[in-house]
Amino acid sequence: MKPLIIAGRRLKSRLFVGTGKYPSPHVLAESLDASGCELVTVALRRVNFSEPDPTLSVIDFKKYLVVPNTSGAKNADEAVRLARLSRSASGLTWIKLEVTPDPVYLLPDPVDTLKAAEILVKEGFIVLPYMHADPTLAKRLEGVGCAAVMPLGSPIGSARGIKTEEFLRIIIEQAQVPVIVDAGLGLPSHAAQAIEMGADAVLVNTAIAVAKDPVKMSHAFKLAVDSAVAALEAGPIDQQECASASSPLTGFLE
Amino acid sequence: MKLRVNGQEHILDKQLANVGQVLDYFSVPWVRAAVELNEDVVDPGLFDKTPVTDGDQIEIVSFVGGG
Numbered sequence: 001m002k003p004l005i006i007a008g009r010r011l012k013s014r015l016f017v018g019t020g021k022y023p024s025p026h027v028l029a030e031s032l033d034a035s036g037c038e039l040v041t042v043a044l045r046r047v048n049f050s051e052p053d054p055t056l057s058v059i060d061f062k063k064y065l066v067v068p069n070t071s072g073a074k075n076a077d078e079a080v081r082l083a084r085l086s087r088s089a090s091g092l093t094w095i096k097l098e099v100t101p102d103p104v105y106l107l108p109d110p111v112d113t114l115k116a117a118e119i120l121v122k123e124g125f126i127v128l129p130y131m132h133a134d135p136t137l138a139k140r141l142e143g144v145g146c147a148a149v150m151p152l153g154s155p156i157g158s159a160r161g162i163k164t165e166e167f168l169r170i171i172i173e174q175a176q177v178p179v180i181v182d183a184g185l186g187l188p189s190h191a192a193q194a195i196e197m198g199a200d201a202v203l204v205n206t207a208i209a210v211a212k213d214p215v216k217m218s219h220a221f222k223l224a225v226d227s228a229v230a231a232l233e234a235g236p237i238d239q240q241e242c243a244s245a246s247s248p249l250t251g252f253l254e
Numbered sequence: 255m256k257l258r259v260n261g262q263e264h265i266l267d268k269q270l271a272n273v274g275q276v277l278d279y280f281s282v283p284w285v286r287a288a289v290e291l292n293e294d295v296v297d298p299g300l301f302d303k304t305p306v307t308d309g310d311q312i313e314i315v316s317f318v319g320g321g
Contacts, residue, residue: 018321028319043320046260046313047287049280055319061286069320085315088295089288156321205321 001232004200006178007094007126007147009065013038014195015225016180018205019055022214029058031208031218039065041096041203043072044086061090067128069096075109076116083120095120096150097129106156110137114144121145130182133164138171138179149175150203152183153194157206159186162193172198188217188224195228196236258311274302276312287316 004011017037022028032040042056059066068086073079076099083095097120099113100106108130114137120127126147131137133151141149151171154160161184162168172179178200185191191202204221211217255266257276270276273289273296289296290313296304306312 019319020321022319041321042317044288044315045318047280047282047316049260049282052282053316053318056286056317066317068317071320084295085288085290085313086317088298089286089316091298203321209319 001229004178006128011038011065011201013222013225014201014229015191015221016041016201016203017208017218018203019059019209020205021209022055023209025055025058027214028055028209030215032059032064034215034219034222035208036222037064039067039201041067041069041205043069044082044089045072065094066090066092067094067096068092069130070098070116071100073099073116074101075099076112076119079112079116080119083116083125084123087125093124094126095128097127097146100130100156108132108152110134113137114140117141117146118144128180133167133171135167135170135174138175142175142177146177148178148180148200150180150182153181153190154184156183158184159207160184161186161190162197165197168194168197168199188220191221192224192228195225196231198232256308257306258309260312260314270306272302272306273300273304273312276306277301277314280314282314282316287314289314 013036015035015037016039017035018041068090070079070082073082079099097117099109101109113129117127117129121144128148128150129141129146130150138149151168153162180201180203181194181199182203185204186207194202208214208218255269257264277284292311
């Protein structure tokens with residue numbers, strides 16, 4: 001596989017991990033370690049003065065590339081506001097752009113995502129937009145300067161796997177920027193499927209964080225992604241219409 | 255002193271001079287905090303040089319776990 005490079009940064013691990021919903025900071029830290037990931041996502045929220053959130057105290061901002069998201073944004077203006085605050089807090093220009101006005105399925109608003117992406121790219125952000133698996137939108141987001149595209153497999157946290165396969169294939173075929181399959185991956189096999197299809201990386205959060213044993217599940221996702229990468233490097237065979245015997249067709253008993 | 259911080263009115267028992275003092279008042283570490291003063295993002299390098307006055311609206315945000 002060609003190396004994964006986003007905005008000039010080489011990433012060895014093709015498994016990106018979200019940091020939400022873990023049972024404890026300790027489990028989060030162990031899970032990240034077990035995943036072998038280099039890129040993690042975080043969210044930005046008002047500080048709770050009476051009960052500060054301890055979760056991220058365990059994250060080493062020097063070890064991981066910490067990419068804030070704009071979750072909670074319902075339109076372009078809110079996303080841009082969150083991105084500017086995130087840049088101020090992290091000192092980094094990376095942003096996972098999410099505009100999700102629909103509270104039930106958390107599907108991304110394509111119009112406002114594109115609008116916000118255009119503004120943020122002009123302001124110097126490295127923009128990774130969460131989007132529906134729409135090949136035309138992927139081209140438009142790439143056209144305004146997004147550093148990667150993040151099409152969904154199925155709704156966020158749904159664990160339904162890759163339900164957008166036909167359209168993901170087109171995005172992967174056409175994209176000039178890395179394609180990161182985000183959202184809906186519930187099992188390691190879903191992650192392996194995405195990589196085997198040619199996706200450059202996957203982002204997983206809920207499937208790891210909410211598993212009975214997040215550390216073990218995190219490792220399982222690592223194995224799946226590594227396995228898919230190895231398979232691609234090994235050169236998969238083509239699919240055939242008919243059977244092709246594995247055993248010799250000579251020397252049968254009479 | 256009266257400030258609206260994170261959507262809530264706060265009557266403070268002392269006068270604060272700048273954004274840095276507001277963070278200290280609410281025990282918020284400066285590292286990886288971001289502040290909006292009346293809807294403008296404050297440069298973290300200028301927290302202790304950006305004055306606050308009565309009635310200001312301040313948002314103090316930081317990172318939490320997210321996907």
